[in-house]
Amino acid sequence: MPRNNPGDGNRKPGSPTIKSVETSLEIVDELQRRENAQVTELANATGKSKGTVHKHLITLLKHDYVVKDGNTYRIGLRFLDIGGYALHQIDGLQYIEPKIDELAEVTGETVQFSVEQRGRSVVLDRKAGKKGVFSRARIGKRFYMHQIAGGKAVLANLPDERVRDIIDRHGLPPTTDETITSEAALFEELKEVRERGYAFNIDESTQGLRAVGVPLMGPSGTVIGAFAVAGPSHRMRGERFESEIPDVIRSVINELELNLAHS
Structure with a gap:
């Protein structure tokens, strides 16, 4: 399982980087956001010259990280191979995947499992x-x-120092008017999450979407990740949202934690 490391690769301001690699990554990120784009669009978006962007694209194309259709570039399937390899490194995923299917069948809603990295x-x-x-x-x-x-369920089971490190690194940017943007408010909510054992998302990531997140704990007592069940506000409300779905998730996780402890 992934381990939480307070010093996990956090790059301090002024640390040396390779600018040409950063340019390639900026181009890849922009292609992911846009799905596809031409050289001029990417140059405008990244602030680089068209010549520079074109050189990077040709290099990425040579190694199958992008593909070209006419004058348009998009992400190549080489990344799929890399993503599959990264996923394969997660210990215990073979036990987690069936539980995701089980929760989706029982609740009828969308279920996901996430980890902190x-x-x-x-x-x-x-x-x-x-x-x-x-x-x-x-x-x-x-x-x-x-x-x-799911993120709040994990944060609630990390040391306060690690949570502050994450806030320092990424801030508390909002997606909707309901997103928590205050460190004090976040710590207050994380306290409530620890007390009840699960976290809520009420219109905080997407307006009209609610979710329940429950942490998955490892045999050593550290948090592995979190399961979350999400659905529209008109279904995720009242007793179903506040107790029934959390109880279902926790019963599935209890069984999973036993399996992991003896695997």
Whole structure:
């Protein structure tokens, strides 16, 4: 399982980096945001010259990290191979995936499992139940931890010092008017999460979407990640939202934690 490390690669201001690599990564990030783009669009978005952008694209194209269709570039499937390899490194995922399917079937909603890496929540797997709605989440998608139920469930089980490190690194940016943007308010909510054992997301990442997040704990007592069940506000309300779904998730996690402890 991934381990939480307070010094996990946090780059301090002024640390040396390779500018040409950063340029390539900026281009890749921009292609991901836009789905596809031409050289001029990427130059304008990154602030680099068209010549510079073109050289980077040709290099990425040579190694199959981008593909070209006419004058348009998009992300190549080489990244799929790398993503699959990264996912394969997660110990215990073979026990987690069936539980995601089980929760999706029982609740009918969208279920995902995420872990913390370098201060962000990263979705490792997800499944939409029969009534599951579209969301921004996908495998590999990164979220600010304070914006989502799974992220808050993990934060509540990290040392306060580590939580402050994450805030210092990423801030508390809002996505909706309901997103927590105050450090004091976040710590107050994390205290409540620890007391009840699960976290809520009420319109904090997407307007009209609610979620319940429950942490998955390892045999050593450290947090591994979190399961979250998300759905529209008109279904995720009242007793179903506040107790029924949390109880279902916790019963599944209790069984999973036993399996992990004896695997």
